[in-house]
Amino acid sequence: MNKKVVVIGGGIAGMESSAHLAALGYEVTLLEKTDKLGGHLLNWEKLFPTMRMGKEVVTFLNEGVEKGKVNVIYNAEILNTKEIMNGFSITLNNNIVLESDAILVTTGYDLFDASKKEEYGFGIYDNVITSAELEEKFMKGEKITTSDGKIPKRIGFVHCVGSRDEKVGNTYCSKVCCVTAVKQSIEIKEHLPETDVYCFYMDLRMYGMHFEALYRESQEKWGVNFVRGRLSEACENMDGSILVKVEDTLAGKPMKMSVDLLVLMVGFEPSLGTKKVGKILNLQFGVNRFFKTQDQHTLTNVSNVKGIFFAGSCTGPKTITNTITDARAAASTIANYLSGHDIHNRIMTSDIKATV
Amino acid sequence: MIEFGYNIAKDRQIDFDKNDKRISTYVRENEPSFKTCISCGTCTATCSAANFTDFNFRKLQLMVRRGETLEVKEEIKKCMLCGKCYLACPRGVNTRNVIIQINQAIEKIENHDI
Amino acid sequence: MKLEGKKAIWKDYQKEIADDKYFYVRSCIRQNFFPGSETAFIRILREELGKDIFEHPCHTTCTGIGYHGDIVPLDTMMTVVARQFALMTEAGYENLVPSCITSFGIYTEVLDTWHHFPEVEAKVRDYLIKATGREFKIPVNIAHASDITYKFRKEIAAKAKYKLVNKETGQPLKVVEHIGCHYSKMFPDKGVGGAEYPYVLVGMIEEWGGEVVDYPERRHCCGFGFRQYLVQANRGYSIACSHKKFESMEPYKPDMIITNCPGCPMFLDKWQYAIAEMEGKTYGENGHGIPVFTYEEVAGMVLGYNPWDLGLQTHQVSCETVLDKIGIPYNPDEKYNGINGIKLGVPEMPVNLKCC
Numbered sequence: 001m002n003k004k005v006v007v008i009g010g011g012i013a014g015m016e017s018s019a020h021l022a023a024l025g026y027e028v029t030l031l032e033k034t035d036k037l038g039g040h041l042l043n044w045e046k047l048f049p050t051m052r053m054g055k056e057v058v059t060f061l062n063e064g065v066e067k068g069k070v071n072v073i074y075n076a077e078i079l080n081t082k083e084i085m086n087g088f089s090i091t092l093n094n095n096i097v098l099e100s101d102a103i104l105v106t107t108g109y110d111l112f113d114a115s116k117k118e119e120y121g122f123g124i125y126d127n128v129i130t131s132a133e134l135e136e137k138f139m140k141g142e143k144i145t146t147s148d149g150k151i152p153k154r155i156g157f158v159h160c161v162g163s164r165d166e167k168v169g170n171t172y173c174s175k176v177c178c179v180t181a182v183k184q185s186i187e188i189k190e191h192l193p194e195t196d197v198y199c200f201y202m203d204l205r206m207y208g209m210h211f212e213a214l215y216r217e218s219q220e221k222w223g224v225n226f227v228r229g230r231l232s233e234a235c236e237n238m239d240g241s242i243l244v245k246v247e248d249t250l251a252g253k254p255m256k257m258s259v260d261l262l263v264l265m266v267g268f269e270p271s272l273g274t275k276k277v278g279k280i281l282n283l284q285f286g287v288n289r290f291f292k293t294q295d296q297h298t299l300t301n302v303s304n305v306k307g308i309f310f311a312g313s314c315t316g317p318k319t320i321t322n323t324i325t326d327a328r329a330a331a332s333t334i335a336n337y338l339s340g341h342d343i344h345n346r347i348m349t350s351d352i353k354a355t356v
Numbered sequence: 357m358i359e360f361g362y363n364i365a366k367d368r369q370i371d372f373d374k375n376d377k378r379i380s381t382y383v384r385e386n387e388p389s390f391k392t393c394i395s396c397g398t399c400t401a402t403c404s405a406a407n408f409t410d411f412n413f414r415k416l417q418l419m420v421r422r423g424e425t426l427e428v429k430e431e432i433k434k435c436m437l438c439g440k441c442y443l444a445c446p447r448g449v450n451t452r453n454v455i456i457q458i459n460q461a462i463e464k465i466e467n468h469d470i
Numbered sequence: 471m472k473l474e475g476k477k478a479i480w481k482d483y484q485k486e487i488a489d490d491k492y493f494y495v496r497s498c499i500r501q502n503f504f505p506g507s508e509t510a511f512i513r514i515l516r517e518e519l520g521k522d523i524f525e526h527p528c529h530t531t532c533t534g535i536g537y538h539g540d541i542v543p544l545d546t547m548m549t550v551v552a553r554q555f556a557l558m559t560e561a562g563y564e565n566l567v568p569s570c571i572t573s574f575g576i577y578t579e580v581l582d583t584w585h586h587f588p589e590v591e592a593k594v595r596d597y598l599i600k601a602t603g604r605e606f607k608i609p610v611n612i613a614h615a616s617d618i619t620y621k622f623r624k625e626i627a628a629k630a631k632y633k634l635v636n637k638e639t640g641q642p643l644k645v646v647e648h649i650g651c652h653y654s655k656m657f658p659d660k661g662v663g664g665a666e667y668p669y670v671l672v673g674m675i676e677e678w679g680g681e682v683v684d685y686p687e688r689r690h691c692c693g694f695g696f697r698q699y700l701v702q703a704n705r706g707y708s709i710a711c712s713h714k715k716f717e718s719m720e721p722y723k724p725d726m727i728i729t730n731c732p733g734c735p736m737f738l739d740k741w742q743y744a745i746a747e748m749e750g751k752t753y754g755e756n757g758h759g760i761p762v763f764t765y766e767e768v769a770g771m772v773l774g775y776n777p778w779d780l781g782l783q784t785h786q787v788s789c790e791t792v793l794d795k796i797g798i799p800y801n802p803d804e805k806y807n808g809i810n811g812i813k814l815g816v817p818e819m820p821v822n823l824k825c826c
């Protein structure tokens with residue numbers, strides 16, 4: 001009989017790892033809490049750095065899931081799990097009980113709740129929105145306007161909202177928001193060529209292949225402006241525009257600027273599902289509250305519980321490219337484990353080597 | 357008016373909304389490479405003037421962008437137009453021409469041409 | 471502006487405020503700046519609300535101004551604070567109510583310090599015994615006098631004879647509120663409504679019929695800033711802060727300003743005179759300034775107390791414009807009478823700032 005793997009979470013990591021596990025010959029069940037596969041990607045129109053449609057990637061991933069005859073259970077919620085002989089028994093809502101030889105956790109991230117940065121006024125000032133809300137407008141083909149329907153003359157993007165910020169308890173970099181701001185700035189310029197765009201950043205993290213080129217294009221072709229400084233606060237002007245206060249660190253002076261629309265680049269946080277599933281399965285969390293992998297370099301998909309593995313952004317912020325790669329890596333790690341290699345013992349040997 | 361022995365302190369804040377951005381617009385149009393500056397400071401590091409005075413091309417180009425016209429007018433006098441910075445710039449900004457264009461813009465503003 | 475967003479934040483910052491048996495500590499400067507305010511507070515609590523509020527004749531300054539001005543060392547300040555606590559303990563009270571925002575900040579800061587460094591508390595107890603032979607208990611509750619007024623704002627509204635409403639137009643008066651920085655900027659969770667969108671004064675304004683003005687420089691300091699003001703050569707910074715606020719609030723045409731810190735009404739009031747005389751600029755209607763009040767004065771006004779008993783004649787910006795708008799009667803001939811009815815003489819009038 002085929003060995004069984006249960007994958008928890010039907011975002012891109014869950015989809016691609018399911019496809020690969022199925023291709024490797026395992027019987028794969030993919031649990032998804034909503035009624036659709038695709039996760040956050042469903043809410044993203046175009047993708048950096050190529051501006052290709054997010055839909056195309058979803059289609060690709062869906063194909064893998066379908067071809068592999070992955071058993072997808074929608075609206076699934078895990079009630080509890082038990083360890084049984086060489087595996088797990090998982091009880092879902094609607095009383096389905098699944099047995100599996102290994103579990104892959106792909107529970108992903110949630111976007112930072114921008115209203116926690118009180119001083120930026122999200123949820124209070126009408127013209128402060130998040131990057132996700134802007135993307136939704138692109139997605140729906142809505143006009144980009146201020147709250148009272150006017151074309152914005154100047155738009156500000158605030159990097160690192162909810163990331164790299166001790167005050168909200170998230171000290172890590174979310175990795176995708178810098179280039180997302182560049183991408184969205186370009187899209188703003190495509191829609192509204194007359195609108196000035198200002199990005200307020202601490203560091204521009206253009207590490208991915210072609211990210212730098214996109215950054216350069218945003219300046220050269222689209223005239224996007226970059227100000228190295230982090231907002232200390234945003235206030236509302238009488239006309240509803242937003243007054244931002246920032247130090248222009250490079251000019252060495254504090255600066256105020258009014259923008260008609262302020263976009264907050266919200267970062268990643270471990271998802272609610274990550275927290276819940278982690279508790280049920282007794283998984284370890286790292287300092288940043290994402291799952292802790294057993295080794296930063298070598299055992300990137302391995303959890304503290306034998307037979308349970310990770311893929312995607314439940315272990316930390318990742319781009320789509322990184323997530324897909326990670327999903328495939330997890331599938332192969334699981335194959336390794338199910339064919340009898342003792343991955344945990346491999347930690348032991350390396351530990352011994354290190355101490356010797 | 358009464359002499360209080362002190363005045364209302366001058367605001368240091370860049371008032372971006374009120375500042376005059378004409379030089380910036382002019383330079384962007386006439387030397388488009390100006391737009392790609394990332395404020396890395398290589399120009400200033402290589403600049404002879406900057407080695408001995410507080411002249412700073414990186415800062416100057418920012419003052420232009422922010423519309424701090426008075427400071428620009430004062431600072432730009434210190435450049436010797438030697439062009440060393442043009443050699444060093446990783447983004448290929450034609451720094452020398454930027455200086456020339458700034459000076460032209462200042463002149464044009466004074467003559468009410470822009 | 472979305473009020474629901476603010477309400478959500480206000481919900482997060484509610485604090486415990488004792489409801490009776492108060493040990494009241496006066497401010498060292500308010501009695502000179504706004505001499506009727508503290509008396510009005512005691513009168514309201516005793517006569518209108520039937521509360522037990524006790525003042526100890528031996529209490530002193532908290533040394534806050536000296537401490538923030540770098541003149542009084544930390545140990546000295548803490549020992550003086552400990553002595554206030556001892557007076558309270560001896561009098562049999564547990565709920566401390568400072569009149570001054572800076573004192574409130576000082577008491578809160580000292581308790582927080584002792585909480586984190588118990589050895590410092592032990593040292594201060596030792597100093598106090600050596601210096602005065604006194605011992606003390608830590609207060610059960612510390613609430614600023616504005617917190618108490620906030621707590622009973624509805625009771626005050628129920629007894630009010632007047633509302634913050636223009637009697638001619640029926641429109642609510644437009645009110646700027648300014649909490650002192652030390653009210654909640656140091657410890658946001660110790661202030662009603664927190665630091666970014668403080669509610670303590672807003673609650674009073676709403677309850678008493680006014681409309682709050684939220685303007686871009688609302689969070690900016692009033693300009694007291696201790697060291698900025700105490701040295702004459704630095705006063706340009708102090709007045710520049712107030713100036714920034716006035717310029718920012720001016721387009722909203724506020725009818726009045728309410729504050730809860732000793733410094734704020736002082737500087738927001740007096741600097742209007744200095745700005746007018748330096749630059750000829752005035753911010754109120756027809757050459758007047760914008761009248762500035764303490765919350766106790768406003769409570770007294772709505773309760774129908776005689777404006778001259780509240781000390782409104784000591785304001786630099788004349789308060790009559792507001793009294794007239796609300797329809798509060800006053801006798802101009804008695805404006806400059808002392809409490810014993812003797813005429814004190816009319817002060818010299820400024821050149822540029824129109825005063826009644």
Ligand code: SF4
Nearest residue numbers: 160163173174177178
């Ligand atoms: S990717 Fe950029 S915006 Fe996002 S957290 Fe990192 S530095 Fe900040």
Ligand code: SF4
Nearest residue numbers: 166230231232247249
């Ligand atoms: S620059 Fe100011 S706000 Fe930023 S980290 Fe330093 S002290 Fe904090």
Ligand code: SF4
Nearest residue numbers: 650651694695733734
């Ligand atoms: S007087 Fe001004 S500086 Fe002092 S606490 Fe009040 S707002 Fe802050």
